[in-house]
Amino acid sequence: MRDVAIVSFASAPNRRTDLRNEVEILMPVVQEAVARSGIARPFDFTCSGSSDFLQGTPFAFVIALDAAGAWPPIAESHVEMDGAWALYEAWVKIQAGQAETALVYAFGKSSPGDLPEVLATQLDPYLVAPLWPDSVSLAALQARAWLEKTGNSERDLAAIAVRSRRDAKANPNATLSGDFEIAKLLAEPYVAAPLRAHDCSPSCDGAVAVVLAAGDRARGVCKRPAWIRGIDHRIEPHALGMRDLTVSSSTRIAGEKAGVGNGAVDLAELHAPFTHQEAILREALGLGAGVAVNPSGGALTANPMMAAGLARIGEAASRIWDGSARRAIAHATSGPCLQQNLVCVLEGE
């Protein structure tokens, strides 16, 4: 396996509503990531993740290319998924020897639509989508199943929200952050019982970009590259009633294949858009109490759709670069109730 590292990362401010167009949001982010990488354009490969359904603009993903600069024509690809899967494609491209450097970006504008309703369109179009179950209600089905099986309480979920929002105070790109009291949060009404607003990630408009480089190219531009030591992704059946929602088998297997257990883990950035999902993911990855989870505040404080998974990888890499972690786990999810999961193991040298 070739040595491939993440050498830079940048994020948009993740405002609840950002009225700029996708290129206006994305371009400063791409420029910042490119400038920090120290690698001059053009990149050998460019790959992006987004979904036009979010903002209701067909071919927004093509328009977004203006932010990357596609002239003269570049080698490019796109996934209708979180940008973490675009990063996976770029990693494969570099592994195959077809590229030494890659630019990966992702963006999502959720504010133009009703996000929980828009996400219903990703469901089984015959039996489920015609009922229009919103994403929060589906997550709440999972939350209840998990609470009842494990004996955890809504208070335990609120504690996850409080910790995330407190950690997000250090993240200038968090949609929300601050000090909150568990009792006050629990006094708020349900959005979809057993979930309250603090259990759900805030909807926002955002974008992120990262730059990948292979071997000596990475060492040449980065003092302490974040090496991808393992990366794997797995998917579960789409029918919710055929899955055990209280565990994440796909995360567990992806974690095993990526080699999570091959060494001590300093921190994990887990893409958990709902509080209970963080607990399910922790368990699936076998992360002990000593592992710092989501020091960035995680998706519970900034969840730019299609970009929040890639942001987890960027945030984890940032802590390798600054020396605060030697070995970090990054995770991304997609689909309802943690249907599809990607796990990436990053290490400093």
Place this chain on the structure above:
Amino acid sequence: MSEIVSEEGGILTAPHVLEYPYRRSVGPVLGRFFTELRAGRIVGLRTQQGRVLAPPQEYDPETGAATGSDFVEIGPGGVVTTWSWVVRPRAKQPLDRPFAWALVKLDGADTAMLHAVDAGDLSRMRTGMRVRPRWRAERVGHIHDIECFEPEPQATADNGLGGERQRAGELAMAEEAQKPVTNIKTPMRLEYRYSAGIATSRFLHGIAQGKILGQRCPSCSKVYVPPRGSCPRCAVATEEEVELSDKGTITTYAIVRVPSESIDVPLPFASVHVLLDGADLPMFSVVQECPLDQIRMGMRVQAVWVPREQLGPTLQSIRYFKPIDEPDVPAEKLQETV
């Protein structure tokens, strides 16, 4: 136009609707399921391993093997395996009052299906409770044939259930002569509030004053109109504003013979790319006041605006372009923009 709103920073937003009138063919497995629903029955499908999948699926998610056609009648009652409570139902959802979403494992099935439960109040819901379907009187072979599930009465099974069963049976007999369900209607409509962004909003505010504003790239000096705040060649932001003439040159055209909802001119008409004087990117419009067989590349045209008092922040403020009495621009001068 009244639906266009100028928000923070003068950025314009407008309503935008995506609508897809999907009609889906369902295949033999789901076709059987929907045909049975129409008759007031629910069927699952037994896999080779002996598990009953409900709703049925074409392939066993555990083995990937084709599931065949070993259909078995299940339910109609079942058990809630998990649920959530919707406080404020959305318009498209099955019920217009607070309700539960639930995964329901029907009697005789090994998997659960998603549907709504009309329990009236959150306090009536619990995991493990028994529910039964509330059938719609007029069924067409669709998941909506089940209006929702409802809590099973606490009393014995013949408390209304027998009658329900009998009625369903009668309907089944009447409908058995009908053809199997082969497709379903699943219309999709999503409503958005589209934002034009910074650069395009400035352009549209200019249009509302009868001005055409482009933006110049600080790197390659090309002028873009309508501007999107970026140069796609250089991948840099564009900020310098340039007022352009409303005269230009046709770089290419097409004769359109099918109607378009957004273009309000009589058929047939010519859609054109017009390179405005001073711009480096042609913009889309239509040409009128010109016989179609005289339209050509290099032809000089000018915008015809709506009356001043009708100007607004929309491209509809330019009704069309018309020919003007100026010599054609030679083709070689248009090479880069065709």
